[in-house]
Amino acid sequence: MLPNYFDEPVAARYDDSDDGQFDPEVVERTVDVLAELADGRPALELAIGTGRVGLPLSRRGVAVSGIELSEAMLARLRAKPGGADIPVAVGDMAEVRVPGEFGLVYLVFNTIGNLTTQDAQVRCFENAAAHLAPGGLFLVEVGVPSLQRLPVGERFVVFEHTDDHVGIDEYDVVTQWMASHHYLREGDERYQRSSGPFRYVWPSELDLMARIAGMVPLHRWADWDRSEFTAASTSHVSIWQKV
Incomplete structure (x- = not known):
């Protein structure tokens, strides 16, 4: 499943x-x-x-x-x-x-x-x-x-960066595995992280x-x-x- x-x-x-x-x-x-x-x-x-x-x-x-x-x-x-x-x-x-x-x-x-x-x-x-x-x-x-945005040897691309949300895509160019990591603001000082795996x-x-x-x-x-x-x-x- x-x-x-x-x-x-x-x-x-x-x-x-x-x-x-x-x-x-x-x-x-x-x-x-x-x-x-x-x-x-x-x-x-x-x-x-x-x-x-x-x-x-x-x-x-x-x-x-x-x-x-x-x-x-x-x-x-x-x-x-x-x-x-x-x-x-x-x-x-x-x-x-x-x-x-x-x-x-x-x-x-x-x-x-x-x-x-x-x-x-x-x-x-x-x-x-x-x-x-x-x-x-x-x-x-x-x-x-978005591999054209990925420097050689690097794994991470920031696709959004605001006060309320930071979004980072992580790539493995060998296996085509990736993950989107989200940091969402909750209150004045706390951020909640969520991540999900993908295959591009x-x-x-x-x-x-x-x-x-x-x-x-x-x-x-x-x-x-x-x-x-x-x-x-x-x-x-x-x-x-x-x-």
Whole structure:
């Protein structure tokens, strides 16, 4: 079973994040794209969490189902209006099957990196493909590894430094293991640390995983606005189609 790094302490403050992914305009743009890709067909969200994307997509009339490892995150989803109406299977998104056939499976906000081995990431692609109808689409949103910012021989990159939050990414360039370390201010003098491991993955590597799972590349954008993906892009939204 995949380790759960999104238990009660994380779930309790997850929706309070000031990260740009929670900006209503960003959510709206994300849901616009997903609703268009679903095209009236059911959609499955891997790692549906507290419903940041799944709930507004459901309100668009898309029949959304989910897979979620964390019971604590799922409890937040269930407590929200409409959250109890979304079928969610509890377990590892690389392993768990849910009933039905889907036109769209999607995995957003760097969550593919929560699978910390290449084998697990490949199984996730295979599981996504197993849920798709022929011609169905699998979408992944994930960052591009910031290795160009990493001096030779160093492991750490500071990605944010404010009075309230210090964020540091740690890289192992041999194994593709990384961790994000967060120091969040609590009160005047106290900081709370939280860390989570990831496996960073390159766009070309994801294309190979898709091929193994019987899917072919369809789109790769730099963001949800469908802008061009370039060498300077810090993230991408990639879509593959089941053949």
